[in-house]
Amino acid sequence: MKRMRCRPSLCGRFLCPGAAAAAGPGKPFPTPQAAWRALSTVSTRPNAAVPSPPAEYPAETVVLVTPSRDPLSSAKLAALHARLSLHPKFPVQTLARALIDQSAERDRFFNNSSLAFLGNTLLGYYGTEHFLCTYPRLPSVVLQAAMAASVGPRPLASIGREWGVESAFEPTPNVDAGLLQFKRLPPGTVVTGSLRPPRSQGVTDEEAMADFVRATFAGVYLHEGVAASKQFFRQHVLSRKLELDKLFNFVQPTRELSRLCAREGFDSPVARLLSETGRMTNTPVFIVGIYSGNECLGEGQGGSLNEARIKAAANVLKGWYLYRPFDTADVPSKTDVYPDATFKPTMIDSGEVIV
Amino acid sequence: MPITALRAVSKAQNGVGAFVLQCKRLDFHYCDWAGASKGMKSFLTHKLPEFAKSNPQIEITVSPRPHQHPIIRGTYINGREKVICVRKLDHQQILQKTELLRNSSGQRLRRITKPVKSMNEGVRGIFSPFHGPKHVI
Numbered sequence: 088m089k090r091m092r093c094r095p096s097l098c099g100r101f102l103c104p105g106a107a108a109a110a111g112p113g114k115p116f117p118t119p120q121a122a123w124r125a126l127s128t129v130s131t132r133p134n135a136a137v138p139s140p141p142a143e144y145p146a147e148t149v150v151l152v153t154p155s156r157d158p159l160s161s162a163k164l165a166a167l168h169a170r171l172s173l174h175p176k177f178p179v180q181t182l183a184r185a186l187i188d189q190s191a192e193r194d195r196f197f198n199n200s201s202l203a204f205l206g207n208t209l210l211g212y213y214g215t216e217h218f219l220c221t222y223p224r225l226p227s228v229v230l231q232a233a234m235a236a237s238v239g240p241r242p243l244a245s246i247g248r249e250w251g252v253e254s255a256f257e258p259t260p261n262v263d264a265g266l267l268q269f270k271r272l273p274p275g276t277v278v279t280g281s282l283r284p285p286r287s288q289g290v291t292d293e294e295a296m297a298d299f300v301r302a303t304f305a306g307v308y309l310h311e312g313v314a315a316s317k318q319f320f321r322q323h324v325l326s327r328k329l330e331l332d333k334l335f336n337f338v339q340p341t342r343e344l345s346r347l348c349a350r351e352g353f354d355s356p357v358a359r360l361l362s363e364t365g366r367m368t369n370t371p372v373f374i375v376g377i378y379s380g381n382e383c384l385g386e387g388q389g390g391s392l393n394e395a396r397i398k399a400a401a402n403v404l405k406g407w408y409l410y411r412p413f414d415t416a417d418v419p420s421k422t423d424v425y426p427d428a429t430f431k432p433t434m435i436d437s438g439e440v441i442v
Numbered sequence: 443m444p445i446t447a448l449r450a451v452s453k454a455q456n457g458v459g460a461f462v463l464q465c466k467r468l469d470f471h472y473c474d475w476a477g478a479s480k481g482m483k484s485f486l487t488h489k490l491p492e493f494a495k496s497n498p499q500i501e502i503t504v505s506p507r508p509h510q511h512p513i514i515r516g517t518y519i520n521g522r523e524k525v526i527c528v529r530k531l532d533h534q535q536i537l538q539k540t541e542l543l544r545n546s547s548g549q550r551l552r553r554i555t556k557p558v559k560s561m562n563e564g565v566r567g568i569f570s571p572f573h574g575p576k577h578v579i
Contacts, residue, residue, distance in 0.1 A: 162501045169498035170462055232447030241451045249454050251466040251519040265501075326459025327452035328561050336446045343445070362572035374572045388572075442444060 156264050158183035163253075163265025170251060171303070177310040185302035188269035188295045190286055191258030199302040206301030209308055210238040213320045216418040219433065222331065224410050226439035232334045237324055243297035246323060252299065254292055269295035314424045332405050339442060340400035344377065347407065347440045354380040356403070358396045361386065375399045408439070453561065463499050464547045467517040468540065471507035478529040482512035485533035485540075493537065497544060514540060518548025 158164050158179045164186075168179055185199045192198040214234050218225060225233070236242060247267075255266040262268060272278065272289035290298075308316035337343065341356075348356050362374040375395035376383045385406055387399030416433035456462055470486060472479040486504055494502050507513070511529040514536070518524070524546060526539045 162503070166466065166499055166501040170466070172460065226445050226447075228445055228447045232449060236450040237452045239451075245451065245454065249456070249519060250462060322459035324452075326455060328455050329450065329452040334447050334450055336448050338444075338446065364572070372572070374570075439445060 156260060156262070158264045161264040163263055165265075167250065167252065167265055173307070174311045174315065177306055181306040181310065182303065183264045185299050185306055186252070186264070186267050188258075188267070188290060188298060190270040190288070190290050190295070191268040193287065199298055202302035202305040203298040204301075204305075205308070206303070206305035209304055209316060210243075210301060210320070210324070213317065213418075213420065214238040214324070216420060217325060220416045220418050221411060222409055223412065223416075223434040224408050224436045224439075225331075226408055229331070229334050229408070233329065233331055236329055236334070237327065240293055240297040242324075242327065243300040244293040246327075247296035247300045250300075252296065254295070267292075267295055267299055313420070317420060317424065332409060335401070335405055335408070337401045337404060340397055340404055343440050343442050344400045344403055346442055347404070348379055350437075350440060356384065356400070358399065360392070377403050455561070462519065463497075463544070464519050465500055465516050465544050466519055467501040467503070468543060469515040469517070470502070470504045470512075471510070471515070472504075472512045473508050473510055474506055475508065476511075479512040481530065481532040481536055482528055485536040489533050489537050493540060500544065514543055516543035516546065516548070518546070520548045522548045522550075524548065 161179075161183070164179050164183055168177070168182055173182070181202075184197065185202055187198045189195070189198040189200040195201060211234070214237055215230070218230055218233050252267050255262040255268045258268040258270055269292070270289040272284065272291060276284060276289075278291055304316060304319065307319045311319075341358075344356050348354065357378045358375050359378055360373060361376045363372065365371045371390060372388065373390075373392050373395040374386060374388050375392065375398075376386045377396075377399045378384065385399055385403035387395050387397070387402050389395035389398050412434055414431070417428075417431045421428055422430055456464075470482070470490070472482040472486060474483075490502070490504070494500075511527050514526050514528055516524045516526075524543055526543065528536045528539055531539070
C-alpha cells in the first residue's frame with residue numbers, strides 16, 4: 088500500500104520537537120540531537136546517575152533521564168513496536184511518549200495528551216463514517232452506542248491490553264519506557280459524575296490505556312500517513328466483532344412499526360399467526376408474521392401470542408434500520424487518500440421514526 | 443417512546459485484521475557452574491541472537507540462576523506463564539522448546555473436540571419444524 092507522508096506543519100503541532108524533526112522529509116530516523124530531546128520525558132527532575140550528554144548540545148535543551156527511561160534502550164518498547172507491525176518511520180520515541188499519561192507528567196510537550204486528542208478525533212471520524220456509510224438508516228442513539236462499543240474507552244482499553252501493554256506500578260522517573268505510566272486514583276474514588284477528581288490527581292487504568300491507544304493511532308497518522316492510519320484502524324478496530332442488531336432496545340416496537348409504515352406509505356402492518364404448537368401445554372410456541380398488504384415483512388417466535396407479535400415487529404424494525412445498500416458507498420476519507428478518486432456518496436435517509 | 447440502545451463492547455478476533463503474537467516475553471535462566479546448563483549456555487551464545495532477530499515482537503531476557511536447573515519462562519498477553527525446564531538438553535532441543543513457547547497462545551491446554559469454534563451464528567440457522575413442507579403422518 089502506498090504510504091503518504093504527513094504534513095510537516097501538522098507534525099510540528101502535535102509532536103514533541105525531536106519527533107517532529109524525525110518525521111520531517113528525508114529523515115526517517117531522528118537525528119542525535121532530536122533523539123535527545125524526544126526521549127526527554129522528565130523535564131524538571133535532574134538525576135545524577137545519568138551520564139551527561141555530549142557538550143555540543145545547548146545546556147537548556149539537555150534533559151537528564153535514567154537509562155531505563157531511554158526509549159532506545161527499552162526492550163519492551165522495541166518489542167511493542169514490532170508486535171504492532173509499526174513502520175520504521177514511526178519512531179519508538181513517539182511510542183514512548185504515547186505511554187506517558189498526563190497524570191504522570193504535567194508538561195504537555197512530554198505527555199500523550201495532544202496525541203490522544205488527535206487520535207480520538209481520528210477514531211471518531213473513521214468510526215462514524217464507517218457506520219453511517221455501511222448502515223445509512225442507523226438511528227442516532229444506536230450509532231452512538233455502536234461508536235461507544237467500538238471506539239469508546241472500554242474497547243480501546245481492551246485493545247491496549249491485547250497489545251500486551253503493561254502498566255507501571257507508580258510513574259517514577261526510573262520505570263521502563265515500555266510501560267504505561269499514569270498516576271492511579273486511590274481506591275474507592277468516585278470516578279463518575281461531578282465528584283470525579285481532576286485528571287492531574289490520577290486516572291483509572293482504563294482511561295490511561297484508552298489514551299495510549301488513541302495516541303498510538305495519532306502517531307500512525309502523523310508518521311506513516313493517512314492511508315496507513317486507515318489501514319491500522321481497519322486492522323485493529325473494524326476487525327473486532329460487534330453485533331449491531333444486539334444494540335437495539337425497542338420500547339414499543341408495534342407502535343413504532345405502524346408509524347413507520349404510515350410514513351413510508353406502506354399498508355398498515357397486520358400480525359398473522361403462521362404456525363403454533365402446544366397451545367394448551369406448558370411450553371407453547373407461536374410463530375407470528377407481520378404483513379403489510381400481501382408482503383411478509385418479518386417473523387417472530389415466542390411463548391405467547393403477544394411475545395411473538397412484539398418480537399416480529401422488532402425484527403421488522405431491525406431489518407429496516409440495519410439496511411445495507413447493495414453497493415457500499417465510499418467513505419468520505421477515501422478522498423483524503425486518493426484526492427482524484429471518484430466518489431460515490433452514501434444514501435441519506437429521512438431518519439428514524441418519531442413516536 | 444423512542445428507540446434506546448444497549449451498551450456493548452466489541453470483541454477481539456486476533457488474526458482477523460491484525461495478528462498479535464501472544465507470547466510477549468521469554469526469560470532464559472541458566473547456571474554458570476552446573477553441567478545441566480551446558481546445552482543452555484551453548485544455545486544462548488549460538489542460537490539465541492538469531493532467534494531474537496527473527497522474533498522482534500518478543501522481549502527476551504537472559505539471567506543467571508545459580509545452582510538451579512536451566513529454564514525458559516514464557517509470559518503471555520493473557521497474563522499466564524509457561525515454564526519449561528531444559529536441564530541436560532542440547533541446544534537444538536532447547537530451540538525446539540523455545541519455538542514451542544513462542545507459538546503457544548498461553549491458554550491452558552485443553553482437549554479440543556469441535557473442529558471449528560466461532561462467535562458467528564450458523565449461516566444455515568436452527569432447524570424449525572414450523573417452516574417448510576408439512577410432514578403428513
